[in-house]
Structures are given as structure tokens and as C-alpha cells.
Amino acid sequence: MRESIETFVRNFPEPLAVVLLATLPVFELRGAIPFALGVLDMPVGQAYVWAVVGNLLPVPFILLFLGPVTKWAEDHWSGLHRFLERLFSHTRRRHTTRFVRWRDLALVTFVAIPLPITGAWSGALAAFVFGVERRKAFGLIAIGVAIAGVVVTLLWQGGSSLLGAP
Numbered sequence: 001m002r003e004s005i006e007t008f009v010r011n012f013p014e015p016l017a018v019v020l021l022a023t024l025p026v027f028e029l030r031g032a033i034p035f036a037l038g039v040l041d042m043p044v045g046q047a048y049v050w051a052v053v054g055n056l057l058p059v060p061f062i063l064l065f066l067g068p069v070t071k072w073a074e075d076h077w078s079g080l081h082r083f084l085e086r087l088f089s090h091t092r093r094r095h096t097t098r099f100v101r102w103r104d105l106a107l108v109t110f111v112a113i114p115l116p117i118t119g120a121w122s123g124a125l126a127a128f129v130f131g132v133e134r135r136k137a138f139g140l141i142a143i144g145v146a147i148a149g150v151v152v153t154l155l156w157q158g159g160s161s162l163l164g165a166p
Contacts, residue, residue, distance in 0.1 A: 022054025111144025
């Protein structure tokens with residue numbers, strides 16, 4: 001997999017390669033920072049900044065267009081609409097009480113924990129599902145992404161030190 005990613009980004013300037021990887025929901029900055037530090041040998045500060053910028057790029061679009069896409073699916077694609085409605089209803093049923101109680105902190109924490117299914121993409125989806133105002137959601141997600149970037153960078157640096165990497 002590493003080789004295919006390297007092949008894909010080889011034609012891009014390194015900062016753009018990190019930004020592109022960080023925009024992808026599969027990688028986000030959890031994959032972009034280690035790639036920048038371990039493969040591209042990018043300085044820590046640059047890797048952090050480019051990964052955070054890349055991870056935040058899709059957020060305004062998700063927040064802006066998820067509502068219209070959901071509405072379009074309701075009118076034109078019943079299968080997608082049923083899937084989204086079930087997903088949103090299930091999420092609201094299971095998490096509304098906790099989310100409402102901890103609202104801002106919940107969104108920041110959810111985005112800041114660098115684990116699979118958490119991050120900027122999922123945070124934007126959660127903000128939409130729970131009706132967080134777009135500007136506020138973007139700010140909270142940005143805080144979470146910044147924290148996640150620090151955590152991933154520190155974990156990568158610590159892991160590299162433990163393994164004796166330069």
C-alpha cells in the first residue's frame with residue numbers, strides 16, 4: 001500500500017501530496033502526518049500544518065452540501081435516502097442525550113481522538129446530524145483537528161524514538 005501511495009503522490013510537490021492525503025476520509029491527518037514524516041522526511045512543523053490544512057479543506061463543503069444532498073436523495077434516489085435516514089435516526093437515537101449534554105466538547109473530542117471513524121469528516125457529519133450551526137461546527141472541528149494533529153505527531157515522534165529511527 002505504501003508503494004501505491006508513493007506512486008500516486010510522486011507527481012505532486014510534497015506539501016500538496018500531504019494536503020491531498022489529509023483530505024481523504026480514509027487517511028485524514030492520521031495517515032498524512034506519518035506519511036509526511038516517515039516517507040517524505042518532511043520537517044515536523046510543515047507536516048503538521050499541511051496535514052491540518054488538508055484535513056480541514058473538505059469540512060466546509062460537507063457542512064454546506066450534506067443538507068442539499070440529503071434533500072436531493074429524498075426527491076430522486078429513494079435507496080440512498082432510506083439509508084441516510086436510517087443512519088441519521090440511529091445516530092440520533094443512540095447519541096442525542098450525550099451529545100446535547102456535552103455538545104461543543106463532544107464534537108471537539110470526537111474529532112480530536114485519532115481513531116478510525118473519528119475525525120473531520122465524521123465530525124462534520126455529526127455536526128449536521130445534531131444540527132450544530134455551520135460556522136460554530138467548523139470552529140469546533142478545527143480545534144479537534146488541531147488537537148488530533150498534535151496527538152498524531154507526538155505519537156509518531158514517540159514511536160520513532162522508541163524504535164530508534166532518526
